[in-house]
Amino acid sequence: MRARGWHWVALALACATAANSWPRRSKAEDPDEEWARKQADWETRNGYMFYTLPEQEPPKRDLPNYSGQDSNPVTKEGALWIPRFILFPVYLVTEGILRQGLGGGITKAEEKEIPARVIDAFRFGEKQQYIIFPVFSFDLGLRANIGVVSSFGDIPVKHTTLSAGALFGGIDFVSGDIGITWSPPGKKWSGALSVGASRRADGLFFGLGSEASKDNESRYNWVGYDVGVNYTVEPFRRGSISLDTGYRYRVFGDDVSGTTIPDLVEEGNISSLPPAYPQGYSAWYLDARIAYDSRQPRPSPGSGVRVSTGFNLGLDPVLGNTSSSWIVYGAGVRGFLDVSGHNHTLSLGAIVIFSDGLRGEVPFTEVPAVSGNGPMPAFVGRVLAGDSASVLNFQFTWPIWLRLDGKIHFAVGNVFDGHLSNFAFEDLRMSFGGGIQAHGAEKTYFEFMAGGGTETFAQGPSVTSVRVLLGVSRDY
Amino acid sequence: MGAAVALFLLAADGIGCARQVRRYSADGPMWRDEGDFEPFTPVPEVYFSPFAWDAADNMIFRPAARVFAVDPGGEAVNVNSMDEVPDSSWFTNRLSRQRLSPERIARGACDETSLDPSDPWTITSAKPDGANPGFIIEDQQGRAFLLKFDDASQPERATAADVIGSIFYWAAGYETPCNQITFFRKDILQIGEDATATVFGTKVPLTWDRLDPIFEALTPQPDGTWRAAASAFLPGKPLGPWRYELVRDDDANDIVPHDDRRELRGAYVLASWVNHFDSREQNTLSMWVATDKQGRGYVRHHYIDFGDSFGSMWAIRGMSERHGHTYYFDMPHVLQDLVTFGGVPRAWRDNELGPTGKTLGYYNVETFEPDKYRTGYQNPAFIRATERDKAWMARIVAKLTPEAIKAAIAQARLSDPLVESELTRIVLARREKILRRWFRNLSPLAEPTLHEGERGTELCLRDLSVEAGIVNPDTRLYSKHGWRHVRRRKLREVEVGAPRRGSNDAVCVGLPDIDWASLDDPAYLIIDVTGLNGREDDKSRPARVHLYQFGEGRYAIVGLQRPYKLRTPSGRDQYYPRSLEMFALGID
Structure with a gap:
């Protein structure tokens, strides 16, 4: 009730604002009857009127008879008053509240140079090389969050950039890196050096490999720290060689609402707790990736081939009941066909990923995942994670605006036990969806996607996963 | 909802079928809106034009609000009986009613005395940073000029655009500053005592240290001089930009909503011609012109900045190709491309740099479509412009002859002959496209005059299609038709003399002689003359001239209409059958 009351107060204020600030169309002082009628016709043609005539303003002259014709033109207004009457409330909002109210406020702010000061607060420095800007993310199933990312050029020395970011999604969702x-x-x-820390309570676990199922949806919380260095070289077109090494720490818990991982074990949905849960792990890691990509950078046509391979080696000498080590490795190939020469690009790709415990088992957050930002994006987070994975992915992307693409995908694949040992066609799932995505930015980009993911063909490929993502995504 | 609105419009349009013949006053057309120059007080307040809101409003908020306003628009208000615009504080009939020599056109708004680069110039203020650095100088006569420079990536383009654009707009009838190219030595510059520089929005005392970065970004001429566009300050007191919609409350003379002014609507055609995509209110200026010592005066309206014309390139990748084809953010285009998977052909995808490389950017002929042109963001007056408004400006463009255009381009003093020839070629070719498009649906016959000939009094009209060379005079055919107004709603056909070629490629027809017509009881005549592009042409429309006959050989032209539809003046019938009698000029 209170909100409704405020609504009407706001509406009344907006009307009053509109009535007082709306620059009028003309109004004659004492026109003769004929021209008053002509003017009224003409004013009606030109939309709704709000009149005030402050005394200090000079009186308007009469509208002259420009055409010199001896009778009024036949009005074509006809029955337009009916849709105008029906649409008046919407018009009042768009014109009175948004244009006059919001526009008036922004105009005043611009006059006082407030936006420039705000922009200066986010972008500053002698060459405007220091940037801070907000990010947000809504990813159905995960915790919505807001944050900031920042970039400081030539700090600490020339040709280096200091960057820092932070995300906040509640008291149990805090993340930052520098x-x-x-x-x-x-x-x-x-080259790059980075340090990060996270505390999140929206971990999703659906089981590993063949046990992964929508019925096993459960949650966990985790705390993690990362420190690492990176070296990247881009020797040819969009191809790259990337080396990362560093230290990673994770510990997990069940301090969440709803079904937890131990609940799944207790109910017999999964056979045992996943590796490294809840005690966590720490790892020195070495990640190496190499990609050959024959495509030219945009806006050149997007046809070409991308072949990539890589591995991630983890050594956990400290935490857990037993120290462990593991390796994750895989390869992918994708062909791109730009059907128009203007980046309307069809692509078909295949990827396989394996993981092996060199000593002990692979922690459940280190095993390959194809959901989230992977090749089956209609599944959220690490829903599809297992000891091995195989996916066939079809995409079509097309430009819709500057640095903004439309995108649809269709993928078939799943995660399996080690080395695809239980691979079967009927155990594949489908992922499909579409949306828009910014291109050009390397790590932070705007994205909207809606998609659906199915159960396996054996279970009947009904859609059991729906993902809606809106936000400024950030690839860490 | 759209269908419902269309239904209402259709129903409303049906009412129009019962129109009657509307006679024009015998007083003749209004060629000057005297009331627009009427002095008044107090001086209007300075209008602050919001940079960001203007863009956001015209890209998003205003278009949405206008949909719900159910305001389909109509014809321009300030149109006289000759389908022309009277002189006002916005517009002066220059080419519309007279022929100007190429030399006069090329001078534009400048008087006989140009800026003298041999005298010392005093710098009074400077804006050394930003995308458009420049400074203001005073010459020895105390005249103030804004000096603007070129971007190194597009040598001479911006300064040329400012000069040529101002000439074209001035010749078309608008008020502009005198923009001219000047070459000066740095040693004639001296910094004024109170000179200031605006650095990132803050004013600081002007020093040479502040000015040097401007020159460091420029390339000097081989003789050591520097090239700049000098824009003369306008007389009067600046009141800020004028808006492309509504009226000013504090201007007593401002009674026609700006988006219903034909001259502002018709400027769409000029903007499309030179690709002045930055046609927004910030590039306009109102000036208070004092007329007496009591503080009275009136407001005069100017276009002031054309530097974006002729292919301005932006640093944002992919944007320059789009200029003129889509708004900076064009929601309909984005949605169309999204739902059609990019299947709609887009002109900007095919845009390529021409032989001048980046200098003229993507200013070209190939991808230019006169009726699909779009400025950076919506311009309220352009959005409301009708076929008539655009055809009106096209008639003015037709009167800017190739000789005048070349003379105007010569004022840019381009050093590269390739750039000059290529610019000339593109300007002329885009002009031809404009004329072909906007002469398609409305008659290009203009400026009716009366002449005494062997056949008695003749009505002659300029055929701008022939004059501009877009139709072959040898294959041009004409038809004629005439009526006499008997009484309200009633017309009677009268015989009109066969068309013949008059002087300057005009077409002339003999006027009927009504024997009883007198000063006390004049006859009212309506004469249609149609220019046809071959015998199968059923698209061309007539020029419909309204006249009074006051006695034998005594006529007065009082009106000119250009109908969209092939209807009699009473609007009742379709006429002009396919077997219509057609005349080649000179053959009776």
Whole structure:
């Protein structure tokens, strides 16, 4: 009730604002009857009127008879008053509240140079090289969050960039990182050092490999720290070689609402707790990736082939009941066909990923996942995670605006036990969806996607996963 | 909802079928809106034009609000009986009613004395940073000029655009500053005592240290001089930009909503011609012109900045190709491309740099479509412009002859002959496209005059299609038709003399002689003359001239209409059968 009351107060204020601030169309002082009628016709043609005539303003002259014709033109207004009457409330909002109210406020703010000061607060420095901007994310099934990312050029030394970011999604969802990137001008390589810490309570677990199922949806919380260095070289077109090494720490818990992982075990839905849960793990890791990509950077046509392979080696000498080590490795190939020469690009790709415990088992958050930002994006987070994975993915992307693409995908694949040992066609799932996505930015980009994911063909490929993502995504 | 609105419009349009013949006053057309120059007080307040809101409003909020306003628009208000615009504080009939020499056109708004680069210039203020650095100088006569420079990536383009654009707009009838190219030595510059520089929005005392970065970004001429566009300050007191919609409350003379002014609507055609995509209110200026010592005066309206014309390139990748084809953010285009998977052909995808490379950017002929042109964001007056408004401006463009255009381009003093020839070629070719498009649905016959000939009094009209060379005069055919107004709603056909070629490629027809017509009881005549592109042409429309006959050989032209539809003046019948009698000029 209170909200409704405020609504009407706001509406009344907006009407009053509109009535007082709306620059009028003309109004004659004492026109003769004929021209008053002509003017009224003409004013009606030109939309709704709000009149006030402040005394200090000079009186308007009469509208002259420009055409010199001896009778009024036949009005074509006809029955337009009916849709106008029906649409008046919407018009009042769009014109009175948004244009006059919001517009008036922004105009005043601009006059006082407030936006410039706000922008200066987010983008500053002698060369405007320091940038701070907000990010947000809504990903159905995960915790919505807001945050900031920042970039400080030539800090601490020339050609380096200090970057920092933070996300907040509640008292149990805090994440931050800081890093330095070194990109010498004119060189095709860059180096980076980064440190990050996270505390999140929206971990999703659906089981691993063949046990992964919508029926096993459960949650966990986790705390993690990361420190790492990166070296990337881009020797050819969009191809790259990337080396990462560093230290990673994770510990998990069941301090969440709803079904927890131990509940799944208790109910017999999964056979045992996943590796490293809840005690966590720490790992020195080495990640190496190499990709050959024959495509030219945009806006050149997008046809070409991308072949990539890589591995991630983890060594956990400290935590857990037993120290462990593991390796995750895989390869992918994708062909792109730009059907128009203007980046209307069809692509078909296949990817296989394996993981092996060199000593002990692979922690459940380190095993390959194809959901989230992977090739089956209609599944949220690490819903599809297992010891091995195989996916066939079809995509079509097309430009819809500057640096904004439309995108649809259809993928068939799943995660399996080690080395695809239980691979079967009837155990594959489908992922499909579409949306829009910014291109051009490397790590932070706007994205909207809606999609659906199915159960396996054996279970009947009904849609059991729906993902809606809206936000400024950030690839860590 | 759209269908419902369309139904209402259709129903409303049906009412129009019962129109009657509307006679024009015998007083003749209004060629000057005297009331628009009427002095008044107090001086209007300075209008602050919001940079960001203007863009957001015209890209998002205003278009949405206008949909719900159910305001389909109509014809422009300030149109006289000759389908022309009277002189006002906005517009002066220059080419509309007279022929100007190429030399006069090329001078534009400048008087005989140009800026003298041999005298010392005093810098009074500067804006050394930002995308458009420049400074203001005073010459020895105390005249103030804004000096603007070129971007190194597009040598001479911006300064040329400012000069040529101002000439074209001035010749068309608008008020502009005198923009001219000047070459000066740096040693004639001296910094004024109170000179200031605006650095990131803050004013600081002007020093040479502040000015040097401007020159460091420029390339000097081989003789050591510097090229700039000098824009003369306008006389009067600046009142800020004028808006493309509504009226000013504090201007007593401002009674026609700006988006219903034909001259502002018709400027769409000029903007499309030179690709002045930055046609927004910030590039306009109102000036208070004092007329007496009591503080009275009136407001005069100017276009002031054309530097974006002729292919301005932006640093944002992918944007320059789009200029003129889509708004900066064009929701209909984005949605169309999204739902059609990018299947709609887009002109900007095929845009390529021409032989001048980046200098003229994507200013070209190939992808230019006169009726699909779009500015950076919606311009309220352009959005409301009708076929008539655009055809009106096209008639003015037709009167800007190739000789005048070349003379105007010569004022840009381009050093590269390739750039000059290519610019000339594109300007002329885009002009031809404009004329072909906007002469398609409405008659290009204009400026009716009366002449005494062997056949008695003749009505002659300029055929701008022939004059502009877009139709072959040898294959041009004409038809004629005439009526006499008997009484309200009633017309009687009268015989009109066969068309013949008059002077300057005009077409002339003999007027009927009503024997009883007198000063006390004049006859009212309506004469249709149609220019046809071959015998199968059923698209061309007539020029419909309204006249009074006051006695033998005594006529007065009082009106000119250009009907969209092939109807009699009473609007009742379709006429002009396919077997219509057609005349080649000179053959009776």
